Amino acid sequence: MAPNPTHTALWPAPYASGAVDATVHVPGSxxxxxxxxxxxxxxxxxxxxxxxxxxxxxxxxxxxxxxxxxxxxxxxxxxxxxxxxxxxxxxxxxxxxxxxxxxxxxxxxxxxxxxxxxxxxxxxxxxxxxxxxxxxxxxxxxxxxxxxxxxxxxxxxxxxxxxxxxxxxxxxxxxxxxxxxxxxxxxxxxxxxxxxxxxxxxxxxxxxxxxxxxxxxxxxxxxxxxxxxxxxxxxxxxxxxxxxxxxxxxIEPDLSNAQPFLAAALITGGRVVIPDWPARTTQPGDRLREIFTEMGGSCELTEYGLVLTGSGAVHGIDVDLGEVGELTPGVAAVAALADSPSTLRGVAHLRLHETDRLAALTKEINELGGDVTETADGLHIRPRRLHGGVFHTYEDHRMATAGAIIGLAVDGVQIENVATTAKTLPDFPELWTGMLGA
CATH class of the missing domain: 3.65.10.10 (Enolpyruvate transferase domain)
Structure with missing residues (x-):
């Protein structure tokens, strides 16, 4: 059987040459x-x-x-x-x-x-x-x-x-x-x-x-x-x-799908606005305000939406993500680019998600030169200088966006099967390049 071209195609993850400044309308949850x-x-x-x-x-x-x-x-x-x-x-x-x-x-x-x-x-x-x-x-x-x-x-x-x-x-x-x-x-x-x-x-x-x-x-x-x-x-x-x-x-915007765009502001020392961010919500993605603030950003919730501004520094974090496990791939990607180690805990159940996300994150970040080890219930991430390479997605939408986050700061990252993002975030490549002004 011939390979499916959408699964084997490599997407060059855009590299950010400067601070991101964008408003991104995230689709519904x-x-x-x-x-x-x-x-x-x-x-x-x-x-x-x-x-x-x-x-x-x-x-x-x-x-x-x-x-x-x-x-x-x-x-x-x-x-x-x-x-x-x-x-x-x-x-x-x-x-x-x-x-x-x-x-x-x-x-x-x-x-x-x-x-x-x-x-x-x-x-x-x-x-x-x-x-x-x-x-x-x-x-x-x-x-x-x-x-x-x-x-x-x-x-x-x-x-x-x-x-x-x-x-x-x-x-x-x-x-x-x-x-x-x-x-x-x-x-x-x-x-x-x-x-x-x-x-x-x-x-x-x-x-x-x-x-x-x-x-x-x-x-x-x-x-x-x-x-x-x-x-x-x-x-x-x-x-x-x-x-x-x-x-x-x-339907509220999908706050977990806002994660890569907010991460872009944090990593590049830029600013991203997510319109219509709800003042009260049960969505796990709302926890990003707290997590990304601890990792070096500043968040402001306005009448228009959420504004995240990066400081130019990204800090490691020790955090229990048990209630918000779907945020783990994006947090791991940011942690791999931080200035100090991170420990992500409480997410043993991610081994049963779209793929075994803990094993997948460890393998893919390490193949780019990272230093990630699995623990019983999470990941320990020691930042290293990363290099380009292929980032496999295992038909998992959050693996694809995690690779794109790393690609902002590491030239030459290629995402295998970025089309898998259509599971929850249609048109992700267009939204991502649009955020970068491409």
Missing amino acids: KSVTNRALVLAALASEPGWLRRPLRSRDTLLMAGGLRAMGVEIEEGVGPDGTGEAWRVVPAGLRGPATVDVGNAGTVMRFLPPVATLADGPVRFDGDPRSYERPLNGVIDALRRLGARIDDDDRGALPMTVHGGGALDGGTVEVDASSSSQFVSALLLSAPRFNQGVEVRHTGATLPSMPHIRMTVDMLRAVGAQVDTPESGGEPNVWRVTPGALLGRDLT
């Missing part, structure tokens, strides 16, 4: 868009999603819902301005086939939806999707009354035999490998006959901001949710059965 699509599909009335992200992961989510009978009309908003999707709920049905690609949200959020369909729904995806943990969702749904054929793999491919309804009730789940196991059950729970009580039994729970995002969005469409933060038991979430409202929702 993948995490918010995909949760909003599920909730709108399960609502009792039509709803609107304004400024949704159009990327591989969100189009896969929309495609999966359409396969089960949901109408999603792409066009302009009800006031005739801006891109918007109108979601019209329908009776969920099978037989259907859902292509999850390599999207964690699609492979985990849609099987609970499929239990409500009238008929079988088959789930399949990219080869890497077969290796990503799904047992938390599969086992939990079985205990709640679902029938699932997965040949006892606890992974894709599989078929969910929807019965038109699901009893629901209390279920234990070990979500130490992915907080999405909890979010997946909560999102569909209002439609389960008894709702759901999810009890997390694992020793750790990564990416708590994503669970808080799920809870906030459920409440915004009328669901009743009891959480540890609202006075409930630790590691227990309860959702009461009930109808969900159709909403007119504007």
Whole structure:
């Protein structure tokens, strides 16, 4: 079989000859868009999603819902301005086939939806999707009354035999490998006959901001949710059965996808503005304000957006990224260019992401002359003078943007398969060169 040219092509990462000064409009949040699509599909009335992200992961989510009978009309908003999707709920049905690609949200959020369909729904995806943990969702749904054929793999491919309804009730789940196991059950729970009580039994729970995002969005469409933060038991979430409202929702910009652009200001001693940065958000990317300030930048949140200004110096950091693991590749890239060592902790679960991100970051930075070692739960990074070379991405969007960050300060870095950024950040190469004034 001939190699796929989009996978073997090398993209010369632009080198920054001076301080960056740019305003970058970051597309909508993948995490918010995909949760909003599920909730709108399960609502009792039509709803609107304004400024949704159009990327591989969100189009896969929309495609999966359409396969089960949901109408999603792409066009302009009800006031005739801006891109918007109108979601019209329908009776969920099978037989259907859902292509999850390599999207964690699609492979985990849609099987609970499929239990409500009238008929079988088959789930399949990219080869890497077969290796990503799904047992938390599969086992939990079985205990709640679902029938699932997965040949006892606890992974894709599989078929969910929807019965038109699901009893629901209390279920234990070990979500130490992915907080999405909890979010997946909560999102569909209002439609389960008894709702759901999810009890997390694992020793750790990564990416708590994503669970808080799920809870906030459920409440915004009328669901009743009891959480540890609202006075409930630790590691227990309860959702009461009930109808969900159709909403007119504007999607926030994806703050994690703002990371490479903010990093550019930090590394070059420049200034980058990200418009529409929310004053309050559950997105993990909001933590960048704190992290990049500690690493040498200064942040100001204005009415227009977030302004990050670099000082010309980049400092190492000792930080627990357990709640914001998706920021690790970008933080590691900046740390490799710092003036002192860094330790990134709390992210053992990244070994189960799009790729084993800890091994991938170690290998790729070291092949450019770096000194990165894996620890039990993260990375230790000792800055060294780096040189050009090929930076492999392993079909992981955040590896590609991490390589681009390093390329700003290291001439001759070439990114293999930069097209993988389309998973969550369409047109990244154009946005990146535009930021540099090219």
